[in-house]
Amino acid sequence: MNPMDFPQEQLRYSHEAEGSLIGALLMHGPQAYDAVSGLVSKDSFFDALHQSLWGEAEKLVLAGKHVDVLALMDAMRGADVDWTYVNQLTHGYSSQRTWARDAEIIAGHARQRQLELVTDRAAKMARDESIPLEQRVSRAVMDLEQVLEQRNAAVEAVPVSTFSADLLSRLMDLADGKVQPGRLTHIPTLDAKLAGGFRDGQLVIIAARPSVGKSSLAQQIALTHAQDGIPSAFFGMEMGNAELTNRTVANIGRVGIGGLKTGRLEDHEWSRVTEAVERLSSLPLLLLDQPSMTLGDVSSQARKLVRKHKVKTLVVDYLQLMRGPSGKDRDRRVELEEITRGMKQLAKQLGITIFLLSQLNRSVEQRTNPRPVMSDLKECGAIEEDADVILALWTARKGDGSDLKGCAILKNRDGETGDVALHFEGPYQRWTESTESLRTAPAPARKGGYTEEF
Numbered sequence: 001m002n003p004m005d006f007p008q009e010q011l012r013y014s015h016e017a018e019g020s021l022i023g024a025l026l027m028h029g030p031q032a033y034d035a036v037s038g039l040v041s042k043d044s045f046f047d048a049l050h051q052s053l054w055g056e057a058e059k060l061v062l063a064g065k066h067v068d069v070l071a072l073m074d075a076m077r078g079a080d081v082d083w084t085y086v087n088q089l090t091h092g093y094s095s096q097r098t099w100a101r102d103a104e105i106i107a108g109h110a111r112q113r114q115l116e117l118v119t120d121r122a123a124k125m126a127r128d129e130s131i132p133l134e135q136r137v138s139r140a141v142m143d144l145e146q147v148l149e150q151r152n153a154a155v156e157a158v159p160v161s162t163f164s165a166d167l168l169s170r171l172m173d174l175a176d177g178k179v180q181p182g183r184l185t186h187i188p189t190l191d192a193k194l195a196g197g198f199r200d201g202q203l204v205i206i207a208a209r210p211s212v213g214k215s216s217l218a219q220q221i222a223l224t225h226a227q228d229g230i231p232s233a234f235f236g237m238e239m240g241n242a243e244l245t246n247r248t249v250a251n252i253g254r255v256g257i258g259g260l261k262t263g264r265l266e267d268h269e270w271s272r273v274t275e276a277v278e279r280l281s282s283l284p285l286l287l288l289d290q291p292s293m294t295l296g297d298v299s300s301q302a303r304k305l306v307r308k309h310k311v312k313t314l315v316v317d318y319l320q321l322m323r324g325p326s327g328k329d330r331d332r333r334v335e336l337e338e339i340t341r342g343m344k345q346l347a348k349q350l351g352i353t354i355f356l357l358s359q360l361n362r363s364v365e366q367r368t369n370p371r372p373v374m375s376d377l378k379e380c381g382a383i384e385e386d387a388d389v390i391l392a393l394w395t396a397r398k399g400d401g402s403d404l405k406g407c408a409i410l411k412n413r414d415g416e417t418g419d420v421a422l423h424f425e426g427p428y429q430r431w432t433e434s435t436e437s438l439r440t441a442p443a444p445a446r447k448g449g450y451t452e453e454f
Contacts, residue, residue: 138296
């Protein structure tokens with residue numbers, strides 16, 4: 001945080017608190033650092049000299065070296081520093097009680113300065129009509145969220161015994177069937193490998209090449225959760241709400257999606273459609289159709305849905321259609337990495353499961369073995385680091401109205417990896433477990449028939 005970034009009237013800081021805390025660090029070394037490191041960092045200090053002193057002293061502490069004025073002089077040899085002033089900082093009285101007080105004052109001023117800087121920037125950007133309105137709003141929201149996320153209290157480790165009583169209680173509830181370990185897909189083998197389903201705070205990637213079925217599978221998971229009474233939402237950047245509704249009705253009512261598009265339905269299909277629409281009216285399933293969303297767009301919409309509707313499952317379709325938070329002139333790979341990391345943070349902050357769909361590289365189609373591997377994830381190596389679960393789909397065999405799909409669990413923090421055979425009925429957009437072997441040689445691609453899978 002550069003002091004020059006702030007107008008003169010916004011130089012909110014306490015010179016005394018900053019100097020006192022640095023004096024404590026030079027007098028008490030690691031003891032003082034450990035007491036306040038969760039509250040302040042180098043960037044929390046406003047005075048440029050104080051920033052440099054804290055940063056160099058922190059390096060000494062983390063390196064396990066002795067910290068005092070002489071050690072700092074050696075570390076900052078050649079720097080233009082008033083060492084008489086620095087030495088005076090060590091002559092004041094300090095106790096652990098004053099350390100915490102000074103750190104809280106410094107942290108509070110730092111957040112205030114950051115808030116003022118962000119709001120000033122938002123006000124200027126609000127008047128800049130060269131930037132699209134939605135992009136201006138998204139940037140402002142993300143800047144404000146960063147201020148909210150800044151640490152304002154020290155975090156300390158606690159004994160594992162603190163959690164043991166809760167663990168026993170949860171285990172008993174699980175054994176008695178009072179709670180589910182996770183949110184189920186109702187595809188038995190997949191749920192078993194996921195150790196009971198999906199959980200709060202998880203970022204789940206569903207990846208595939210175009211027209212393999214990632215959107216359809218994700219939509220069925222959201223629908224399944226809604227049918228289990230779990231509020232769910234689907235953010236579509238490719239398909240409109242009408243198309244998503246058609247797919248949902250086809251799934252619930254087992255009515256061919258082609259007929260839902262043309263209106264040419266048999267008499268018995270009309271009754272199924274009516275019944276499916278009635279069932280939909282009571283489901284906690286929300287749809288949002290918004291092209292080219294940014295991370296800020298997703299974040300603000302997700303927070304609203306959690307607050308108003310208690311949403312626990314969110315599908316975002318899909319990563320490569322999203323725009324980065326920083327606008328143009330950015331490396332696309334860096335943008336995608338920012339998005340995936342932001343999605344993981346959002347899932348954890350809101351306590352929800354986020355399903356982020358992603359495309360696979362074209363190279364997967366050129367191999368003899370069509371099963372995807374981790375390196376097939378398109379344009380974004382950060383997916384492998386940020387995701388809790390990665391599911392990759394491929395077509396093992398095409399059929400007339402139904403296909404055999406493979407689902408590779410490439411990563412799973414809470415359970416097994418491996419493959420699951422799935423049966424996909426394209427006309428009904430329905431996914432179930434298959435008893436067929438994925439080792440069966442794939443048949444040649446059909447020239448006609450049903451291909452709308454996504």
